[in-house]
Amino acid sequence: MHCSLDLDSVHRKGSAEVLRVEDLRVEFCLPDEDILVLAGIDLAAMAGQIVGIVGESGSGKTVTALSIARLLAPPGRIASGRVLFLGQDLLGLDAAQMRSIRGSQISMIFQNPRASLNPVFSVGKMLKEVLKVHSGLQGRAATIRAKELLADVGLPDPDSVLKRYAHQLSGGMAQRAMIALALSSSPALLLADEPTTALDVTIQHQIIQLLLRLRQEHNLTQIVITHNFGVIAELCDRVAVMYAGSILEEAPVAKIFDSPGHPYTRGLLAARARVGRHTEIENIPGQVPELKNRPDGCPFHPRCAHARDICRVKVPRLEQTAPGHHIACHRWQELA
């Protein structure tokens, strides 16, 4: 396997589709070997949609988000695929062009909000820098706008928050501040990588409410990455279920919960502990595979009760099984 950037010709398409990811393949180039971590991801988000990517650790959710924003650091490398943002292939842009899109049209928030804020800059200083870069706002205008943004994300007393540093903010406040930064130039797309994982339940709930409100008020398209089906259920319109670098199932959120098509999705949903349930939970046997040891064929086959020979050798394609519902399983029809 080799690492090289596939700089295919850029196709522009007019559509209400904000983001379309096509066959995104990402490798980690390690000294000894190259490891395929994303084995061809396809994903789409329409304007105002919140698309969830759910998966266990090591499934490649974060790499997907970082690749979309072209923030993937070495040894990660995008091997091939296209990331169409408003019809424009981001993978074909040079660094400067990408920079002008990042933060202004595509923003990202992260799992550990306090570490995402530069410890030596106050919230106000960060906001003003971003406002200057993307909106050309300076001085009083920037201060006013910064306060608006902070108020918008529900931070009480924006004046004092402007002067605060990361260590003076709680996790929830830091995440709100980070969201304010991400929203400072009204982006079309927000990538949220486990935005609530590090937070307490009550605070987590506040952030979910904020993200929902942003969609409502700004029609903000969001890709939300999480391992928590509760967050998916509360937040998302569509869900993609990832496992070992592949999307195994992709559907509107209700579909996933009502009639999951892929054995993995079913297993995951069944494995959740639920309030009010005392019986033993069904679980998926085995472990999530390591990146290095991605199984051949269907990545889930070693843990799948329904695996057949074909699953061991052939990688299933993500195929449409119902309108808007995609499943990557050789046996979805039999199992339906």
Next chain:
Amino acid sequence: MSVFIARRLLLLIPVLLGVTVVTFTLTRVIPGNPIDLMVSPLASQETRDRIAENAGLNDPIWVQYLRYIEGVSRGDFGDSFVTNQPVLDDLKSRFMPTFELTLFAMLTAIALSVPLGIAAAVWRGTWIDHISRVLAVFGVAMPVFWVSLVAIYVFFFLLHWLPAPQGRIGIIIPPPDRISGLYTIDSLLTGNWKALKSSVQSIILPASVLAFAAMAPLARITRASMIEALESDYTRAARSLGLSESSIVFRHALRNAILPVITMIAIVYGYLLGGVVLVENVFAWPGLGRYVYNAIASSDYPALQGFILYSTTVYVLLFLFVDILYVLLDPRVRL
């Protein structure tokens, strides 16, 4: 802020007291009787006793210590047995030469190593990274006194570019009028070109040798902390906000990475105080390093005590200064 400094200064007192105890004890056990330096071999025992009595050398050791502390608190470090001058005056007169030498060495080292460290971090794994690594490895491996000798051989003996070790300035060249006490600066300020040329020629080798030794740890720490900053979550977040790479490197990352570099500068400066002993000896530099060497070689207790107390104070104050800088630069450090 002033409360913070006051508190830190208060905390220095026990350390410095401990230091005086150690220096006092240490220098009392150095072999060599100071009386022998004061009197001739022919002096009678009575003479020796009387001089010892006058110098207070016959009192109980703790009385001598208390007297010493009492003196120190008045700025009286006693008189050097060798120069017969008050130690404080000796230290003052030798401070500027050493300060000039270490200042230039440090500035050179910082000016070269910090950009190098940044470049190595930014272009990690490239040739510039390798070059800085080689430099860092060699820089700390070579004994400063040996590098000094090699430098003298090359630049004086082989190339005749620079003079033989002659101290701070050519012997027949009158030093510039004193403004700052630094020959190079003073000769520049007074437009004394002859003195400027000679003092620059004199300082260039010792300062470069020291700078060479100081560069390695600085480049190393700069690189390491820059890499840490560049790989941090907040750098990734700054990238996600579309900030320019130069802003990310020089504002976001460097502001964070500079803190350990500052600490390292202080540590390296302390290290230079040691290295300067050797370098000053090789280059006949009339500074503190040579002074303390002579003090040890001739059991000059007061001089040794004074010097160690002085250098420890400098050292400790340096770190106080670093702490204050931290407060100014890092909002996480509370006052």
Next chain:
Amino acid sequence: MIGPQEQIVPGLTALARWCRRNPVTAFGFFIILGLGVLGLLAPLIAPYDPYALNPREKMQPPSWDHLFGTGIFGEDIFSRVLYGIRIDFGIGLGAVAFGLIAGSSVGVIAGYYGGRIDEVLMRLMDIVAAFPGFILAMAIAGVLGPSIPNLIIAIAFVNVPVYARLSRSRFLVIRESLYALAARGVGASDFRILTWHLLPNSLAPIFVQSTLQCGWAILDAAGLSFIGLGVHLPTPEWGVMIGLGAPRIIAGQWWISFFPGLAIAITVMGFNLIGDGLQDLLDPRRW
């Protein structure tokens, strides 16, 4: 992202593989091993008795008879540099061993017991560390008089706070570690936790530090010997040899000091390369 490298001292095979990936560090091992072998075999390799004086041939430049030339007594520099390996390695390792044992004992005691013991011990260490190291070593060497054991003591003493602080901070971290707590939870005694759980985990960084210290100890030893506070004449110690040749530099007789200095530089470089490489294992961000 790839997870952080495992913080373990690798087994021999892992080390070998790792060396292949880190040729620079392997080079460091090669230097030190090579010098070690040369030092051991010095009696076989050295063409002359390192103590033999030959005033008729003093201060000869390098030639086939005397690869590195001769010194002010007509002694063969090459032979002396070879024998110097034994002495300087001995001093370096000795100083590190003493400093390590003393310093990490202090650090472990302070770190494990904490409280007043910690406070007192670490304030003492602060006081020692408040002295500029080399100057303190000079003073101690001056007090004790020149000899190899005294030199080792002087250098080791100065470095005690380094080890003490390192092992203490390491200990504070691992003392708070969940596995130490878990060990208490299953009923392990303090002693067992200390020896079976904590010690193996605190060794790696201290070991790495010792490798680096080894190089510095050799440098300090050479510096002290250079100004006459180190070992006896005419012991073939590199610093002493540089000192003997130093006055001849201005007269252009460079080889007397040059080769011993080169030997120091190479040795220290070797130790540093190893130390850096090992540090890489612990913290991949550093060189």
Next chain:
Amino acid sequence: MHNIMLLSRRIFLIATLAAGLVFGNTFAAHAQSDENTLIIAVSRDLQNIDPTLTSGNINTWEFLTNVYSWLIDYEVVTMDDGTMVGDPNSFVGGLAESFEWTEDGTTVTFTMRDGLKFSNGDPLTAESVKFTFDRLFDQQGVTVGNMALAEVPDKHHIELIDSKTIAIHLDRANSLLFGNMAQAGNSILNPNVVGPHMTDDDPSAHEWLKSDTRGTEQGPYRLESRDPGNQYVLVRNENYFGEPAHIERIVFQVIPDPSSRLAQLVSGAVDIAMELPTVDIPALEANPDITVHRNTSRTISYIGMNNEVAPFDNKLVRQAISYAVPYDTIVNDVMNGYAIQLKSPIPKGTPGHTDEFFVYSQNLEKAKELLDQAGLPDGFSTVFEIPIGSQEAKETAVFVQEALRGIGIDVQIQELPGAAYFEKIQKHELVFFYTNFWISINNEPYYHVYWKFHHSCCNYANYANQTVDDLIKEHTISTDMAARDAALQEIQRILLDEAPWVLLYQPEHILAMRSNVKGYVFFSADNLTRYQHLYKE
């Protein structure tokens, strides 16, 4: 990232430019100093400069010699080859215009010159002399010991007759007094300057005198300034009673490293360099720009063996070592030929010296034999102590070590810091040691043998022999020259047989100066240069 690249390029440019500035103008030889100034490279700074209580390193002693004067002084005589030297055995008036001994040799009366002045213009009279000696005896410093040796035990033996006349009374006639007086220890002090510094705590004004001389000088030069650790400057004393010094100003530049002193001399940056490595002297002698003055001095260099400590308490061991030392190598390779072998404890040049009893040359077989006889066939191990920083000591020690290894004696060389060395040597605690600092300034044999072999003071080897003691006490101080010489012969015979020292060498006193510096006069009494004689061409 472009910014970094640009930045580093810019830094590189600046660095290149700066380098060009410094190196571009290739370093040229120094300009010479002007003819009224003399620049002298010395190895160390002045120490305690109280003339009566100085530790007496060479520089300090020489400094005192040039800023102070004494009642009497050595006579300068012209040799057959036209050179002028100070005769250590012939005295003329100094501050005293004349002096007169009584018949019995117990009183000497000095008549002061007219119009003597201190450097600050104060008159110098016999009262000043009385003041000086009163202080000297009150202080009980170094000089007192010398005066006592010459039978002048206290200040009452100094009699002020009138303001031009002063007398010294001796308890017993002897020939030592003048030799002891022509030294800086007898420097006459200015009561007006020194008096105010005398306090109850410090009745001898030592605190002031130990670091200053200004106003109390009367020698050819006076102290202008001191930059401790770096330089001290002398300037001509216009109130000097004798012929004014030629050179107006002398800068003593402290350059500890001998090879640096050499380099500065060769480059012309200094006019005179002291204490140069002998190995470089041949090149200097060949250099037309440099004049090297070589004079055999009476300085003695020897290895002391503590006669009270085993195994050195055994004469055979001492003899064995004396047979083992490589004398030729030391003279030819350590001293590079700039020394003569010392063949008697009394150096050549001192009256009574003879080399007739000297038998020792390197003979390892004989040495081994003696060691066997001493009951030490397997040799022994010992520590050889030398002062730190002395190249001669270092090299001698290494050759001695190697030679002794040849007869089974394992020697460890211990370099002692100056002070430790001096403390131990003063306390007679050194066992096997090198020393090369002794010169008997008073060229009376009594002075020499009394200090070195009588039981007191400087008998560092703890040599004790009643016969020798008696010979010293009874005969050497007498005025009967024949008896004195006979006793000295006997002493030397005994000493060479008993071998308390390994006799090494008498070094040449070497002073190298630029060729345009003329007028050098060697004083073999103390090897110190009187700069008033020097001038530049």
Next chain:
Amino acid sequence: MSPLLEVSGLYKHYPIRSGLLRYRNLVAADNVSLTLQAGETLALVGESGSGKSTVGRCILRLEEPTAGSVLLDGKDISELSEPEVRALRPQMQMVYQEPLESLNPRHKVGNLVAEPLLLHRIVGKAEIPARVSELFHMVGLGKEHIDRYAHTLSGGQQQRVGIARALATRPKLLILDEPTSALDVSVEAQILNLLQDLQQQMQLAYLFISHDLAVVSMLADRVAVMYLGQIVESGPTASVLASHYHPYTQALVLATPINHPRQRKQRIVLEGEPISPIEPPQTCRLVPRCPYAQSICSEQPANLVEVTPHRATRCIRFANEHQAGRWTP
């Protein structure tokens, strides 16, 4: 029957330096009392900083409680000396939140599991290997895992090792400190099932520390909700989850993510963040965030009051209104 574990009036304060010489107390556990019967599961629920883990560690004397008594089988272990506690350790064990960090990286996991056997001489030296592999089997690990190092195992396997080690001494009481919060969903289920099975097999009593009400509802018989060092509500799990007497419990339950997108809940939102745990007031600590707060809430000390059988709450308003018979949850 006397309870297996009875904790009463447990306090844990951490001194925090504030100012040059002044220390203030960070209150991690504030008058915590609880009981646990043999074979029962009590869940201690709360968010980070609520002090639930501290309580667990204080019970096991892994930390020294500031005050209070801990009775295990009627014996007060808070009074015992360190060796005496050590002798009692076989009876009470703990499973930790971070399985990797709780396993010494330098020892094979088999040896870590063998350690308690060795220390307490549970079985003879010769039988240790057999017992270890039995324990491994019991927690669903194979023999091949015995000689591995912790970092070479997956998170679930690591936690299984942790459980095996805790079970080695056949304890009566197991304190489970968020045993699954670091694990993936599918693995979490495996571990939870394992814990349930083991409890049944070995009649273990669990003190189950968690922030996840869903998990708690599955495992626990009773639940105690903690907020800022205090228990604010306790009672049988089903009862507490069904009708919350304390607004905090209510917020916690309602903030728990829903199971299905259609299951939109009526929520109360706790505004803002918890107050500082450094010397907090003795009045209700939820006041600044509580939508129901009244003036009385910040005037009167809030005490844990048993309002209905087995149910206690620290909400003053609820207690008052309940007494007046006016409360509808």
